[in-house]
Amino acid sequence: MLIKKHLILFFIFIYPLIGQSINPFIKIDFPHYTGQNQRFQSSLILNQPEFDFTHLKIKITSDKNFVINNASLKRHAEVIPLIIDRVSRTEKVILINYEKGSELLASQVMLNLICDIEGTYKFNFDVEYFYNNEEIFNWSSDDFNNSKQKENQVEVLGNSKNYSAKFNKGFNFSFKDIFNGKVNLFQFWFKLDSIKAAIFNLINNYGDTLLSINSNKLQFLEILKADNQIDFSQSFISINSWYKISFVIDNANRKLLIFLNDKLFSTVENIDNSFIAENSIKLISNNSITIDEITFGKAELQSFEYNDFNSIESYPIKQFSFNENSTVQLKFSNSSFKYVKNGLTLNDVNIDLQVNRFDTYIELTWEKSRFKDASYFMVEKSFNGTNFIELSKVLVMDDKNNYNYVDYLSKENDISYYRILQVNKDSSEVFSNNIKIGTGLTNVFDLKPNYPNPFNPVTQISVEMYESSEVEIAVFDVVGKRIVTLFEGTLSQGIYNFQFDGSNFPSGLYFCEVKTPLGNQVQKMLLAK
Numbered sequence: 001m002l003i004k005k006h007l008i009l010f011f012i013f014i015y016p017l018i019g020q021s022i023n024p025f026i027k028i029d030f031p032h033y034t035g036q037n038q039r040f041q042s043s044l045i046l047n048q049p050e051f052d053f054t055h056l057k058i059k060i061t062s063d064k065n066f067v068i069n070n071a072s073l074k075r076h077a078e079v080i081p082l083i084i085d086r087v088s089r090t091e092k093v094i095l096i097n098y099e100k101g102s103e104l105l106a107s108q109v110m111l112n113l114i115c116d117i118e119g120t121y122k123f124n125f126d127v128e129y130f131y132n133n134e135e136i137f138n139w140s141s142d143d144f145n146n147s148k149q150k151e152n153q154v155e156v157l158g159n160s161k162n163y164s165a166k167f168n169k170g171f172n173f174s175f176k177d178i179f180n181g182k183v184n185l186f187q188f189w190f191k192l193d194s195i196k197a198a199i200f201n202l203i204n205n206y207g208d209t210l211l212s213i214n215s216n217k218l219q220f221l222e223i224l225k226a227d228n229q230i231d232f233s234q235s236f237i238s239i240n241s242w243y244k245i246s247f248v249i250d251n252a253n254r255k256l257l258i259f260l261n262d263k264l265f266s267t268v269e270n271i272d273n274s275f276i277a278e279n280s281i282k283l284i285s286n287n288s289i290t291i292d293e294i295t296f297g298k299a300e301l302q303s304f305e306y307n308d309f310n311s312i313e314s315y316p317i318k319q320f321s322f323n324e325n326s327t328v329q330l331k332f333s334n335s336s337f338k339y340v341k342n343g344l345t346l347n348d349v350n351i352d353l354q355v356n357r358f359d360t361y362i363e364l365t366w367e368k369s370r371f372k373d374a375s376y377f378m379v380e381k382s383f384n385g386t387n388f389i390e391l392s393k394v395l396v397m398d399d400k401n402n403y404n405y406v407d408y409l410s411k412e413n414d415i416s417y418y419r420i421l422q423v424n425k426d427s428s429e430v431f432s433n434n435i436k437i438g439t440g441l442t443n444v445f446d447l448k449p450n451y452p453n454p455f456n457p458v459t460q461i462s463v464e465m466y467e468s469s470e471v472e473i474a475v476f477d478v479v480g481k482r483i484v485t486l487f488e489g490t491l492s493q494g495i496y497n498f499q500f501d502g503s504n505f506p507s508g509l510y511f512c513e514v515k516t517p518l519g520n521q522v523q524k525m526l527l528a529k
Contacts, residue, residue, distance in 0.1 A: 022049055024056070024127045024139055026106065027234070030154040031241030032261060037116050039069065040154075041238040042123075043219065048105035049129065053136060058094040058109070059126040065089040066121065067114040074218060075107040082109070108218050118158035125152070157242075163495060165337040170286040175247075178296060179273045184249040185297040185314055191242050193288040195219050199237070200245075202256075202268070205280035211258075211268050223266040235260050242292075246309055247283075248299045249273055262309040290340065318429060336460075339495040351420050351432035361408045362437055366420050367401050378421040379405045384446055388419065409437075415466075436466075444469045445491075447514045447521040450500075454528040457503040461486070461512055461523075468492040469516045475500055475525075476511045483510075502527040 027045040034040040044058070060068070071082040071094050085093040094109065115121050129137040141152060178186050192199070199221070200213040212224040215237060223231040237243065246259040249272060256268040275281075299314040306312055356363040364379065374396045380388040394403055407418070420432040448462035463473065473487040483505065486498045500512065507529045513522045 022137070022139060023047060024049070024058075024129075025125070028125070028152055029236035030123065030152065031238045031243075033155050033157055033242040034115070034238070035240055036118050036156050036158050037114060038240040039112055039114050040240050041219065042111040042113060042154075043236045044109040044111070044125075046104045046107045046109065048103065049137070051129075051136065052100060053098055053129040053131050055095065055097045055130050057128045057130070058096070059091065059128070060094070060111075061091045061124045061126070062121050063090065064115065064117045064119065064121055066092075067116070068092045068094075069112045069114065071112070072110050073107060074110060075103070110219075115154070115156045118156055120153055120155055122153040159341075163339040163341060164290045164292040166288070166290045166340045167285070167337045168288050169336065170284065170289065171291070171337070173283045175276050175281045175283065179249050179276050183296050183298060183317055184251065184273065185246065185295070185299040187244065187246040187295040187297070188291055189242050189244050189293045191290045192237070192239055193290075194239060195237060196287055198286060201284045203282055203284060205282075210271070210281070211266065213266075221260070221265075225266075225268070231266055233260075233265060235263075235265065248301070248309075248312065248314075249276070250301050252301065257306060259309040264307045264309075291337075316430075336497070336499065338497055341494065351422055351430060353418070353420050353432035353435055355418070355435045355437065361406055362418075364405045364407070364418055364420070364435070366403055366432060374422050375425045376423055377403060378423065379407075380419050380421055381407070382417040382419075383415065384417075388417070444516055444519075445471070445514060445521075447512070447523055450512065450523060450525050454526040455502070456527065456529050458499055458501050459525060461498045461500060462495060463491070463498070463514055464495045465491045465493050472513075472515045473498060474513055474515075476513065477505075478509045478511075486512075500525070502529075 024047050025044055026047050027043070029043040031040055031042075066089070068084055068086070071084055073080040073082055073096060083095040085095065087093055094111075096109070098104065125141040127139045128135050175186070195215050197214050198212060199215055202210040202212075204210060208226065209224075210226050214222045214224060216222055219237055221233045221235045221237055223233065225231070244259075244261055245265075246257075246262070248257040248259070249255075250257060251272045254270050254272045254275070256271040257264065258266045258268070271281075295316050296318045297314055297316040299312050301312065351366050353364060353366045356365070366377075376396055377394040379391045379394065381391050382388040391407065392405060394405065416437045418435045418437065422430040422432075424430070444465065444467050446464045446466070448464065450459045450461045452459060461473070463471070465471070468490060471487060471489065471491045472485070474482050474485045476482050484500065486500065487496075500510075502510070505527060507527050510525045510527060511522055512525055513520055
């Protein structure tokens with residue numbers, strides 16, 4: 001009887017599948033870049049097999065430790081929690097029960113994962129279909145010849161000393177000052193704390209929306225255009241993951257091309273540099289969003305269509321990260337942000353500057369960045385972390401990747417900052433990270449110049465803490481009367497931004513004082529209404 005039962009199952013379920021290749025997934029999505037020990041999401045869009053089954057198991061494995069906090073099945077309006085068997089640190093199994101007559105096609109399995117090891121994670125999938133307790137079919141991603149295997153992997157970025165800018169209440173960014181005759185490329189990286197329906201909006205000065213980038217219930221992006229036309233994309237978006245968005249103006253064809261992770265995402269017609277200038281086009285996000293690695297550049301466009309950003313001949317004119325405070329504040333002057341650590345650090349983004357300290361001198365060492373057409377380096381030094389002077393020009397040699405520079409120390413406890421500016425043959429520039437030398441006996445902080453100054457009515461005050469300390473930040477009028485206390489308490493190491501709103505005060509000169517137990521700094525601010 002047992003043999004007969006197996007023969008019946010074979011002819012009913014297995015025989016029709018011989019010679020067929022069944023992929024249980026229509027689409028698998030992992031983010032390209034996410035952070036170490038940060039929760040992120042993966043999407044598995046299911047296929048519907050043509051045979052009967054009662055349940056299936058999805059085994060997920062990797063060569064590194066990972067955690068699945070929870071998993072759910074999204075089907076139409078339903079969200080069904082799934083059972084997770086945590087077999088080991090590198091293997092998890094998801095169980096999905098199936099009722100005959102229900103629909104799995106285009107249903108989504110949403111995984112919430114955490115990866116705790118820096119590096120590339122490659123995930124493998126093994127799927128087993130069962131009829132009651134009998135396995136009737138299995139499938140493995142290892143055996144499946146998939147030309148898009150990179151969809152199954154994610155790059156986990158380690159903890160970084162770099163800073164990014166976090167906009168807790170979104171941002172308002174004007175394109176008017178960017179796109180001109182020289183610049184027609186604007187690009188930056190972003191990540192979201194949570195996924196809301198509206199991600200970005202492009203609006204003009206009349207308040208008309210030219211384009212909205214939205215997330216649907218499955219967290220795939222959709223583009224709503226001014227004529228109410230909706231373009232559906234295949235771009236899945238996860239929390240706590242980095243995405244690169246590029247805006248390119250095709251002036252000849254009056255088009256705005258938008259790329260997400262270098263793939264063409266959307267096109268807006270009847271837009272060029274003059275249209276943007278006249279209509280003050282703005283990019284708005286109301287999400288809590290983190291921004292890093294901004295690029296302004298030139299894209300050389302031909303007459304044919306572009307589906308991949310890498311097929312466009314382009315070069316950067318100016319690049320900067322949010323460690324360069326003054327540049328960023330000019331562009332985001334209408335938005336409030338704070339500096340957060342663990343900024344985006346890709347292996348080939350910037351020059352990695354290192355320092356070796358000796359008794360009487362320091363040695364700076366660095367390598368060329370990803371831009372192969374470097375012309376020369378400029379070694380720069382600052383005593384306050386803001387105003388840099390040029391120390392030396394170092395020419396680039398084609399057969400040399402490693403460079404160094406020696407500077408003698410003046411006083412043991414003086415604080416100095418160093419950075420490297422790489423100037424390329426196309427006049428574009430790339431900055432290294434900043435290196436701080438010295439501890440300083442009296443200053444545990446640095447009060448940066450407020451911006452804007454003069455101001456009306458709001459100005460931003462930045463304070464960099466070199467170590468944790470009690471801090472009091474207050475504003476005084478011209479006769480020395482305290483009019484507002486901006487902060488009183490303990491600040492740890494990092495950069496902090498505070499705003500002084502002069503709406504209720506008359507025009508005139510004001511003073512900002514930052515005071516710690518070891519010293520104080522005072523800065524003049526001019527309110528001009």
